[in-house]
Amino acid sequence: MKVKLKNVFVIYFLVSVIGLMYALLQLGQPCDCSQHLRSASDLMHSKDKKISQLLSEVKRLQARGKGPEPEEQALPIIYAITPTYTRLVQKAELVRISQTFLHVKNFHWIVVEDSPVKTQLVSELLAQSGLRFTHLHTETPKEHKHKENDPSWLKPRGVEQRNLALQWLRENRELSEEGVVYFADDDNTYSIRLFDEIRSTKRVSVWPVGLVGGLRFERPLVENGRVVGFYTAWKPNRPFPVDMAGFAVALQLLLANREARFDLLAERGYLESSLLQSLVSIEELEPRADNCTKVLVWHTRTEKPKMKQEELLQKQGLGSDPSIEV
Amino acid sequence: MLRRRNLLTTLLIVLPWALLLTLWHQYPATRYLILLRSKFKDFAFSTSPLREEGLPSCNWQQTSGVAPKVIQNYVYSRPPPWSETLPTIFVITPTYTRPVQKAELTRLANTFLHVQNLHWVVVEDSPRRTNLVSNLLEKAGLNFTHLNVESPQSLRVGGSWIPSHKPRGTLQRNLGLHWLRDSFNSTQPPEGVVYFADDDNTYSLELFEEMRYTRRVSVWPVAFAGGLRYESPVVSPAGKVVGWKVVFDPNRPFAIDMAGFAVSIRLILERPQATFKLEGIKGGYQESSLLKDLVTMDGLEPKAANCTKVLVWHTKTERPMLANEGKHGFSDLRMEV
Secondary structure (H helix, E strand, O other): OOOOHHHHHHHHHHHHHHHHHHHHHHHHOOOOOHHHHHHHHHHHHHHHHHHHHHHHHHHHHHHHHOOOOHHHHHOOEEEEEEEEOOOOOHHHHHHHHHHHHOOOOOEEEEEEEOOOOOOHHHHHHHHHHOOEEEEEEOOOOHHHOOOOOOOOOOOOOOHHHHHHHHHHHHHHOOOOOOEEEEEOOOOOEEOHHHHHHHHOOOOEEEOOEEOOOOOOEEEEEEEOOEEEEEEOOOOOOOOOOOOHHHEEEEHHHHHHOOOOOOOOOOOOOOHHHHHHOOOOOHHHOEEOHHHHOOOOEEOOOEOOOOOHHHHHHHHOOOOOOOOOOO | OHHHHHHHHHHHHHHHHHHHHHHHHHOHHHHHHHHHHHHHOOOOOOOOOOOOOOOOOHHHOOOOOOOOOOOOOOOOOOOOOOOOOOOEEEEEEEEOOOOOHHHHHHHHHHHHOOOOOEEEEEEEOOOOOOHHHHHHHHHHOOEEEEEEOOOOOOOOOOOOOOOOOOOOOHHHHHHHHHHHHHHOOOOOOOOEEEEEOOOOOEEOHHHHHHHHOOOOEEEOOEEOOOOOOEEEEEEOOOOOEEEEEOOOOOOOOOOOOHHHEEEEHHHHHHOOOOOOOOOOOOOOOHHHHHHOOOOOHHHEEEOHHHHOOOOEEOOOEOOOOOHHHOOOOOOOOOOOO
């Protein structure tokens, strides 16, 4: 046979017809795919079982989750005022205190950024936190700002921000609303029990704070259920030698005294006193935390992370991707 | 006339192949073959219908700034009720006595109380279990195991805060692994994952859902590790780990921080000889000393949207200034801080 195109086509056609006949014959044969079918149906069965398990669990959890306690509505709202500023550990700090705050009923978080605008980082974090929140911002005036390597105690921090939050509360809340205001810095550590103690505040309540003032703890001294003095080693002659984390103020007291605020020019350590002395006297203070014998809040501070390698890379223009938020 | 004949011949040739192809696709056995084959491929991008529900697969992550919401309706009931179907997350935390210990463990507990099916294994570096930790664990409400083993003097951190390059927490983590191997049968391993969580780091809740369905070893970026904004594995477009984006000793077999990986329980139980090594471990090699006995680089599963999101921060807490305590102590020692 000559190698003509026509012959090639003929052979091609014959081969394909034979292949087709073979495949058609295979159709009639008992296939050995039962093993595949069985394992596939096993998978289906186990998936079905899992689905029914999950469904029954959902039902069980729904039944348990029904019926929130009725007194929830009557609980005074705790307003936590947290000043914050952009730095490397900011997101981490806000994430971990939000995880603590999620355990507190009737909680309203007021976050005030030291910034001319609301940053995306904080906005997104608050939106995903699951908490009720108010997002404010105000920039500290330049002459009161810290420079890069200033020690943290050099100038008072967060004053403008806390005052802005107080102003917001005065503009947006009525005297009839029950609430308690607490100043919660973003690097401290709070136990859940602390908020139970805060909630019962009638005017100004106080309790011990751990790891502050150069001591294991600072605390008010209590006799017969009244505060008679303060146990502290640093500047004990302050009118109110308590840390920002060591007191809470009833909302109504703040609304009634519209001029009470933190003094930007207060001497070091007198910031708390600058607010409290216009609100209350020592005899009126309410001791909490078992007559001020339990430490429920710690004045922890987070180290500035070492960025030696990052700085080296930045110099070479190979810094880490700035679009990945840290 | 000739052209029509050509057309006819081509048609006749194509016809049987077309018939063959249609038959092949209709054949039921071959359909299952395709499905089963894709199931057994260890492919992060597999879209086979046999995948677990609720897995935050890298495919499904949105690229916008909004991350999936993890907080659900259980905000006010803690911890969330134990589920029979969710894999358990075993968190091993070594800890030692120092002024900030109670604060660190308190805020860790506050975080863990949001995570379903979490079992906290706390291992103290002390000769016996302290009251502080025991009381804290009992009051927290979590499922926990409280262990202790004392590090010999040469390894101890103790009161001095001179940064040492001796690995810390090694004996404690190994004891945690040992407890796991003792408690669970390797023939019927529970579904779960082991994570080494130091008590001063910060963990987002999303992280725990990322690690929950680890098949062998999963990895993700860690912020503030190795002197960088974050250290991260390098992930190829195919979804495999091919390197490490680090500056500190990138030649380590596993250039990753303790907080950057999780191991499935099954793998831990299958390899009982895999532990953290004590002797001769250079700074930064502790993680490799465990992982090299468990997995190779191509067996790693990248999480956190192919390692582009930071879900854990290597924060460190400052040592509190206690100068006013003086030499003999000032504050009442009976008050626990």
